[in-house]
Amino acid sequence: MRVSLKDVAERAGVSIKTVSNVVNNYQHVTPTMRARVQQAIDELGYRPNLTARHLRKGRTGIIALAVPELGNPYFAELAGAVIDAAARHDYTVLLDHTRGEREQEVLVSQGFRARVIDGLILSPLELEASDLSGREDDVPLVLLGERQYDLPYDHIAIDNVAAAHAAVRHLIGRGRSRIAYLGARTDSANRPAHLRLQGWREALTAAGLPAPDELVGPTGGWDRGDGAEAMARMLDSGVRPDAVFAYNDLVAIGAMRVLHERGLRVPWDVAVVGFDDIKEGQFGAVTLTTISPDKEAIARLAVQSLLRSLGGSGEPVGRELTAEFRLVERESTLGRR
Numbered sequence: 001m002r003v004s005l006k007d008v009a010e011r012a013g014v015s016i017k018t019v020s021n022v023v024n025n026y027q028h029v030t031p032t033m034r035a036r037v038q039q040a041i042d043e044l045g046y047r048p049n050l051t052a053r054h055l056r057k058g059r060t061g062i063i064a065l066a067v068p069e070l071g072n073p074y075f076a077e078l079a080g081a082v083i084d085a086a087a088r089h090d091y092t093v094l095l096d097h098t099r100g101e102r103e104q105e106v107l108v109s110q111g112f113r114a115r116v117i118d119g120l121i122l123s124p125l126e127l128e129a130s131d132l133s134g135r136e137d138d139v140p141l142v143l144l145g146e147r148q149y150d151l152p153y154d155h156i157a158i159d160n161v162a163a164a165h166a167a168v169r170h171l172i173g174r175g176r177s178r179i180a181y182l183g184a185r186t187d188s189a190n191r192p193a194h195l196r197l198q199g200w201r202e203a204l205t206a207a208g209l210p211a212p213d214e215l216v217g218p219t220g221g222w223d224r225g226d227g228a229e230a231m232a233r234m235l236d237s238g239v240r241p242d243a244v245f246a247y248n249d250l251v252a253i254g255a256m257r258v259l260h261e262r263g264l265r266v267p268w269d270v271a272v273v274g275f276d277d278i279k280e281g282q283f284g285a286v287t288l289t290t291i292s293p294d295k296e297a298i299a300r301l302a303v304q305s306l307l308r309s310l311g312g313s314g315e316p317v318g319r320e321l322t323a324e325f326r327l328v329e330r331e332s333t334l335g336r337r
Contacts, residue, residue, distance in 0.1 A: 003046040012040035062092050063119045063306055066108045068100035072223075073278035074248065075123070078144075081299035082121060089307060091118075102126035111137030119306035125191070140309035142302050146192040152318040154305040156298055158325045160192050163291045164199025166327050167245050167273045170289070172207050174333055176243035176271055179204065182217040182230045182255055183247020193222075193247055196275065200245055214239045222247050227254025235262060242270060243333075249274035249281045249290055256286065256332065272332040287330035297323040 005023070009016045014037060021029050022037040029037075040046075065082050067075040075097075083093045094117060098104035105127040108120065123144040132151050135141070143155045171179050181200040185193040197216065204211040214237070217230035227246060231254065234241070246252035252274030256266055264270050266286050274281055277292030301321050309317060 003044045005046075007044055008037065008040045008046050011044060012037045060116055060118055061090065062094050062117050063121065063303070064094040064096060064108075064117045065121045065123075066096040066098055066105070067123045068098055068125050070095065070097045072250070073280055074276040077278060078123075078295050078299065081295045082302060085296075085299040085303040089303065091303070098124070100125040102128070102131070106131045109137075109141065110135060111139050118310055121302045121306065140306050142305045144298065144302060146195055154309075154317050154319045154321060156301045156305070156321045156323060158293045158298075158323050160195035161199040161202070163275070163293075163325045164196040164245065165203045166325075167275070167291055168200050168203035169207075170327055170329070170333065171243040171245065171271055171273060172203070172209070174243075174267075174271055177209055178215065178241045179209070179243040179245060180215040180217060180234060180239075180241035181245050181247075182219065182227055182234075183222055183251045184216045184218045196245075196247055215241055219247070219251065222251055224250050224254035224257070227251030228258045229254075231255035231258040244270060244272045246272065246274050249276045249278045249288060252288055252290070252332075253280065253284065256284070256288075260285075267331070267333050267335055274332075277328055282330070286332050289330045289333040290328050291325055292328045293325045294323045 005016050005019045008019045012019065014033065018029065018033060019037055022034050023041075063086055065079055067079065070076055070079065079093075079095055086093045096108060098108060105122070105124045109122055109124075109127065109132060117139060119140040119142070121142045121144060124147055125145075127147065129149045129151060132149060132153070141153045143149065143153050144157070146157050146160050149155065168179055179200070181197055183193055184197050185191070201211045217234050219226040219230045227250060230251070231244070235258070244252070244255055246255055252272050256272055259266055259270050259272075266272055272288065274288050274290040277290045281288035281290055301323060305319075305321070
């Protein structure tokens with residue numbers, strides 16, 4: 001049979017209210033009493049009924065996370081961080097992926113699962129501000145990523161321009177001067193690909209280096225195959241960079257494969273920097289230097305923002321929250337030591 005608060009109270013010799021105060025981590029319980037109740041909880045194996053607790057507050061205890069692609073290691077790792085952050089507040093996370101399609105992002109944002117979730121964390125690629133300006137669903141929404149909407153929803157991102165700038169400065173510091181950017185998109189104004197291209201260009205300009213169009217490699221997507229195709233296309237055109245800054249780690253990994261096939265050594269002939277710090281980049285034949293966004297901080301800020309809205313604090317929403325990043329130096333720019 002399920003152990004109840006009454007069972008714990010009887011074992012500890014205290015009131016049910018005292019047990020409830022301990023379970024809910026209220027501060028006005030003495031350390032001695034808390035230890036006494038905790039001992040009874042451990043002995044009986046009591047587990048709180050989280051469903052009942054949420055229902056008493058008129059909630060489901062579920063939040064949703066919608067990302068473009070769960071098969072992308074960055075989003076898979078971010079999802080894991082969100083699940084961990086939500087669990088610390090006794091919330092379960094419902095995962096969804098939109099395939100980066102505007103229609104799916106609109107459907108998710110307009111609350112097609114509103115009756116089963118308390119809040120939504122959405123990482124959009126194609127969603128426009130007009131899609132959200134008339135949003136009628138009252139489920140709290142938090143936005144992730146670098147799309148800028150100027151709408152009353154908390155938005156969490158890293159500084160993509162500064163991150164790209166740091167990546168290119170690192171390559172310049174390693175003596176590279178013909179630094180290519182792989183992952184450009186012609187339709188990506190105010191989106192990550194555009195912002196990272198901006199950081200690439202600004203860093204080269206600040207160093208007095210050229211940033212010719214021939215060193216910009218557009219891609220149809222941002223997977224390994226897209227990076228391989230862009231790198232092959234650039235080399236086939238006769239352009240020979242001495243370094244590559246890639247939109248993400250997957251593009252970088254694809255590019256490194258082509259460089260290997262063409263007999264170019266990483267990093268001696270061509271140094272490479274990626275973006276996202278996915279686990280795969282740590283275990284290749286040549287480990288990948290990369291920009292590492294603080295995924296745990298992004299997840300923590302997103303969950304905290306939702307809980308803040310659910311708590312009815314009355315504080316304004318629409319904040320721009322920035323998570324930190326760092327450059328992780330590995331063999332693709334340093335070589336083996």
